[in-house]
Every structure is written in structure tokens, then in C-alpha cells.
Amino acid sequence: MGQQPAARAAVMNDVARLAGVSHQTVSRVLNNHPSVRQETRERVMRAVHQLNYRPNALARGLAGRRSRVIGVVSFDTILYGPAATLLGIERAARAAGYGISIVTLEQLDRAGMRSAIDALTEQSVAGVVVIAPMMTAAVAVHGLPTGVPAVVVESSGGARELPSISVDQVAGARLAVEHLLSLGHETVWHIAGPRDWLEARDRVDGWRLALEQAGRSVPPVLVGDWSPRAGYEIGQSLVDRPDVTAVFCANDHQALGLLRALHQRGVRVPEDVSVVGFDDIPEAEYLSPPLTTVRQDFDEVGRRCVAALLELFDADGPAGRFPHPQVEPQLVVRASSGGRKG
Numbered sequence: 431m432g433q434q435p436a437a438r439a440a441v442m443n444d445v446a447r448l449a450g451v452s453h454q455t456v457s458r459v460l461n462n463h464p465s466v467r468q469e470t471r472e473r474v475m476r477a478v479h480q481l482n483y484r485p486n487a488l489a490r491g492l493a494g495r496r497s498r499v500i501g502v503v504s505f506d507t508i509l510y511g512p513a514a515t516l517l518g519i520e521r522a523a524r525a526a527g528y529g530i531s532i533v534t535l536e537q538l539d540r541a542g543m544r545s546a547i548d549a550l551t552e553q554s555v556a557g558v559v560v561i562a563p564m565m566t567a568a569v570a571v572h573g574l575p576t577g578v579p580a581v582v583v584e585s586s587g588g589a590r591e592l593p594s595i596s597v598d599q600v601a602g603a604r605l606a607v608e609h610l611l612s613l614g615h616e617t618v619w620h621i622a623g624p625r626d627w628l629e630a631r632d633r634v635d636g637w638r639l640a641l642e643q644a645g646r647s648v649p650p651v652l653v654g655d656w657s658p659r660a661g662y663e664i665g666q667s668l669v670d671r672p673d674v675t676a677v678f679c680a681n682d683h684q685a686l687g688l689l690r691a692l693h694q695r696g697v698r699v700p701e702d703v704s705v706v707g708f709d710d711i712p713e714a715e716y717l718s719p720p721l722t723t724v725r726q727d728f729d730e731v732g733r734r735c736v737a738a739l740l741e742l743f744d745a746d747g748p749a750g751r752f753p754h755p756q757v758e759p760q761l762v763v764r765a766s767s768g769g770r771k772g
Contacts, residue, residue, distance in 0.1 A: 449477035499529045500739060501550030504561040505538045509656055510683070510711050511629070511726070515561055515583055518732025526736050531555055538562060543570040547578060557739045559583060565626050579742035581735050584628055593738040595731055595757070599629050602724040602759035603636025606678045606706040608644075609722070609761055613704065614770040615676035617646045621664050621688065622653050623680040633680050633708065654684050661687025668703075669695040675703055675770050682707035682714050682723055689717060689766070700768030710762055719765035730757050 445456045451474060458466050459474040466474075500523050504516055516532070523530050531553050533546040543560070550558055557579035560571055571582050571592065582594045610618045620637045623630030634651055641648045652667075654660030661684030668674045669692060679685035685707035689699060697703055699719055707714065710725035734757065 444481055445474060445477045448480065449474045497554045497556040498527060499531050499553065499555045500736070501547075501553070501555035501558040502530050502532045502561065503535065503538075503543065503546045503550070503558060504532065505535045505564075510709055511681070511728075512561055512563060514709075514726075514728040515731055518728035518730070519559055519561075519583075519735055520732070521729060522732035522736040525733075526740065528556070528736070537566075538564055538570055539566050540570040551578065557581070557742060559735050559739065563627055563629055565628060565631075579739060581738045581742070583731060583735060593742065595734045595738060597726045597731060597759055598756040599632035599759075600636035600639070601756075602708060602726070603633040603678070604640040605759060605761040606708065606724055607637050607640035609763065610676040610678065610704055610706060610767060611640070611644055611646065613676075613768060615704065616673075616770075617641060617649060618676045618678050619649045619668065619674055620651055621661055621677060621679045621684050622651050623656050623684075625653060630680055637678055654680070656681050656683060658683045658687035658690070660684055661689075662691045664688070665691025666695075669697050676767075677703060677705050679705065679707045682709045682711045682721060685721055685723070685766075686713075686717060689721075693718075699766050704767040704770075706767055714762075715764060717766070722764045722767040723762050725760045725762050727757050727760070 446452060449456070449470075451470060455466065455470060456474055459471050460478075500519075502516060502519055504512055507513070520530050531550060533549055535542040535546055547558060558581075560580060560582050562571055562582050562584045571580070580592055582592050584594055584596055607618045618637065618641065620634065622634050625631070638648055652664045654664055661679060664684075665677075665688040668677070668688075677688060679688060685705055688705055692699055692703055692705075699705055705721065707721050707723040708726075710723045714721040714723050
């Protein structure tokens, strides 16, 4: 799979040594040469699987060919962030002359990840991008098979032995909180995303860090599920609290629900409560009032993913030597945030 000659030879030697055959015999087996005895073929394939190599990937490497298709593993969701990330990867791949093949999983666990990689290698993809926003997925990428060039899109933790591309979620949350504090608010409440999401965890960390460094009180975290309904229901519990003057929502959809709850109770935004979201969904500037939010550059995430994968195709060293660059977020100020009343 885009391996350099020295790397391909090392793989061949590993298989040959374990199977007790020659380098040439391994090559014949992987290329389905008819002159190999069945017993020998089975011994070689047992060695290939024992070493966790992918047969198709090895055969393509021996032939010196590389597919013009990149595999993408994601999970079955309609959430804006993962969907926009996927679109960014597709645009970058197309610009680089590659198509993409997508496998979506209902659960991003180790078994599902392995199944997805098997399906993609059967399609002879050149490499794989894994969109891994949840903690279970970050753990699962540790089980990616040897010989498959892979890049991970995640928040922070996870597979540091692989190139990992992400938006700086901590910095984005800090931008939101520091903006609200600069408007005169004593503290900022936070409607967070699900606890098992890396991005939600990092946004909580950035929110808390910004408040602590400013010497402000840290309210309890209010955990949602990314949906407008979660923002609406949590908002209903906040509308009667006079100490709530600023709320940072972990995504724009929860902010949308919060705006609805505030409006129903006659709470003015931003005169009574300022609201900031995260993502900058296309509808954000058309909400009432237009939503202040933190923009993520998903096209840049896609570009860096494909660039890192192309580097892996030509690399002769371990993937861990590659940097793990973070894409900087941008605060977009609109009418939903304003100075504290009184």
C-alpha cells in the first residue's frame, strides 16, 4: 500500500521467516500464482494473518501499484460536525485526484473498526481516514491492522502513534468564554455535549480553564446530547435564575433550543442572557437573534487529513514521527451576545 521497497522487503521477510518459506514463495502466494502447493499457500496465509498484515495490501505493495481511492470510516450520524468533516475530506481527496469510499458504523468499537478496515482493504483503497470523535472510537483505532496507512480525525486523546488531525476545541471554548467575560458577565454557564465525546470533553476543559484563569466561579456543567431538545429542556431550568446572564453551548443546535426556551419565557437575548454556540452551522446567522458562535474550518481539517495520508504513502519511517497539527477555530460575533444588563 504505497510501501517503499525497503519496507515491502521487511514485510516479506517477516512472513517468509514465520512460514518457513522463501521470499519468492511469499510473493507467489500473495499474487495467486498457480504453481504454489495448497499446503504451502495455507502456511503463508496463516503467517500473514498471525502478523496482522492485510493480504490485499501486501499484494498491491509487491506489485508497486496504488489505488486512487481513500477509505473513510465514520459512524451513522446526521450531526453537523461529523457530516461537515466528511464533506471536507471528500473535497480535499477530489482536489488531490482521489475518490473516497465510505463505511459508516452504528458503533465505533474495536470489532466494528476491524470490520470496516477489512471491507475497505477488500476494495483496495490506498489508505484510510477514521473520523473518531468518541472515546470508544479513539480506543478502537489502536487496533488498526499493520500495513494500512491511516489518519485519525479526533479531538485530542487517542491514537498518538497515528497522524491525528483536529480542531483545537479547548481554544475554541476559551474564545467563547473570554468573549462573554469581556462583555461584563460575572461567569458563564455551559451546556455541554455527551460525556463520551472527545470534543465535548475538551470544550468543557476550555470553558473551565478560561473561568479559573479569570478568577471566576465555575457553575455546574449541564450535560446535553447535541440536540435542540436538550438545549430547550436545560434552558427551561435556567430561565428563572437571575444569576444566569451568559451561556456557552457546546454546539449550535443546543443553542437553538436554548434560544427557544428563553423566548417562550420572555427572556431577552442578549439584553437579559447572552448566548454563544459552537460550529457555525449554516443557519446560525439566520436565527433570531443571529447566533454568536465558534467556527470550525472543516475544509482545512479535510485538507490536512489528505495531506497527512499522502505523506504516509511515501514514508519509510514510523507514522509516529508525523506532527499532530490542530486547526485553529474562529469566534464569529453576532447579535446573541452583548453586555451584561445593569
